[in-house]
Amino acid sequence: MTPVAKRKMERRKTFNDYIAKKQLKSTKQRDTIFNEFFNNYMGKHVTVEELYEGIKQNHPSIGFATVYRTLKLFKESGIASERNFGDGKARYEPIRSETEHHHHMICTECGQIMEFANMQIESCLLQVAKLNEFDVLNHKLEIYGKCSNCSD
Amino acid sequence: MTPVAKRKMERRKTFNDYIAKKQLKSTKQRDTIFNEFFNNYMGKHVTVEELYEGIKQNHPSIGFATVYRTLKLFKESGIASERNFGDGKARYEPIRSETEHHHHMICTECGQIMEFANMQIESCLLQVAKLNEFDVLNHKLEIYGKCSNCSD
DNA sequence: TTTATTATTGATATTAAATATCAAAATCGT
DNA sequence: ACGATTTTGATATTTAATATCAATAATAAA
Ligand SMILES: [Mn+2]
Ligand SMILES: [Mn+2]
Ligand SMILES: [Zn+2]
Ligand SMILES: [Zn+2]
Numbered sequence: 206m207t208p209v210a211k212r213k214m215e216r217r218k219t220f221n222d223y224i225a226k227k228q229l230k231s232t233k234q235r236d237t238i239f240n241e242f243f244n245n246y247m248g249k250h251v252t253v254e255e256l257y258e259g260i261k262q263n264h265p266s267i268g269f270a271t272v273y274r275t276l277k278l279f280k281e282s283g284i285a286s287e288r289n290f291g292d293g294k295a296r297y298e299p300i301r302s303e304t305e306h307h308h309h310m311i312c313t314e315c316g317q318i319m320e321f322a323n324m325q326i327e328s329c330l331l332q333v334a335k336l337n338e339f340d341v342l343n344h345k346l347e348i349y350g351k352c353s354n355c356s357d
Numbered sequence: 358m359t360p361v362a363k364r365k366m367e368r369r370k371t372f373n374d375y376i377a378k379k380q381l382k383s384t385k386q387r388d389t390i391f392n393e394f395f396n397n398y399m400g401k402h403v404t405v406e407e408l409y410e411g412i413k414q415n416h417p418s419i420g421f422a423t424v425y426r427t428l429k430l431f432k433e434s435g436i437a438s439e440r441n442f443g444d445g446k447a448r449y450e451p452i453r454s455e456t457e458h459h460h461h462m463i464c465t466e467c468g469q470i471m472e473f474a475n476m477q478i479e480s481c482l483l484q485v486a487k488l489n490e491f492d493v494l495n496h497k498l499e500i501y502g503k504c505s506n507c508s509d
Numbered sequence: 510t511t512t513a514t515t516a517t518t519g520a521t522a523t524t525a526a527a528t529a530t531c532a533a534a535a536t537c538g539t
Numbered sequence: 540a541c542g543a544t545t546t547t548g549a550t551a552t553t554t555a556a557t558a559t560c561a562a563t564a565a566t567a568a569a
Contacts, residue, residue: 229546234546270548271547313494333462339505346498348496350494382565405556446554
């Protein structure tokens with residue numbers, strides 16, 4: 206089994222476990238949204254509206270509210286992250302592995318989003334928090350500017 | 358003259374210059390809001406609503422829209438920063454010096470906001486950007502978690 | 510100082526994203 | 540299959556941000 210396929214199963218299990226733990230129900234809609242999101246938006250940062258429009262193509266009966274609620278569920282269960290890049294719309298992205306962690310550079314010109322990770326920044330940050338006796342739950346680092354295409 | 362008083366004059370000049378350059382007008386309301394904001398909210402992160410409520414005490418005729426627009430003007434002229442800490446409300450803070458730059462740790466329990474600066478993080482960040490040929494305009498780093506009071 | 514021009518103000522309306530409501534439908538343990 | 544519980548999709552509500560506009564104020568010109 207490829208690592209991608211393995212991760213796919215893990216994610217499914219995590220979600221199913223969450224559903225079970227919270228005494229929620231498995232539904233066709235949740236399945237559909239799960240598949241659409243994790244098959245078509247890997248490495249993307251999609252808004253609720255965008256995902257809804259995408260799903261509507263093949264599943265016209267699924268409502269916006271259900272997509273909205275299901276993405277929230279993905280977030281709560283730890284298989285997706287919510288992001289906010291300052292345009293007033295929440296974005297969601299699949300979490301690629303249990304341990305991965307990254308930040309973003311957002312081109313203010315063309316909207317392109319680039320990802321990066323940096324161990325040194327992460328450890329500096331934890332050190333700062335420790336120094337201030339601050340118990341870190343999560344953090345975000347965003348760089349805004351122009352990508353190489355747009356800064357010519 | 359104390360450094361604080363000096364900075365006060367600089368800020369006033371920066372704002373006046375901006376007003377002049379953009380062919381805007383000096384008004385009593387802008388003066389009032391300027392004084393309230395820079396006298397009472399140094400080191401704070403105030404929402405438009407909060408500042409408006411504060412000003413209303415002594416200046417009941419000043420409207421919300423004017424406070425809103427004036428804070429935007431402060432931002433545009435470079436004497437205030439707009440911040441967004443994930444509660445859906447924009448916050449504004451006076452810029453304390455031409456060169457200062459800092460980030461935030463936000464307690465998700467009590468809402469306390471702590472500031473910090475870290476040169477190492479800043480240089481790592483610029484290095485990452487350079488590597489990706491990304492032209493940095495600005496960036497933000499926020500740490501969410503529990504402050505020492507709240508994590509007992 | 511009066512007048513003309515242009516910008517500002519404050520009240521109110523609009524927008525847009527997030528979230529709440531609710532009756533009908535679906536799920537699931539028995 | 541039944542009954543309890545949750546979900547769904549349509550729609551309504553909320554809220555912060557922003558737009559509109561007639562009355563007013565600030566500045567420039569005469
Ligand atoms: Mn990402
Ligand atoms: Mn600050
Ligand atoms: Zn770009
Ligand atoms: Zn706290």
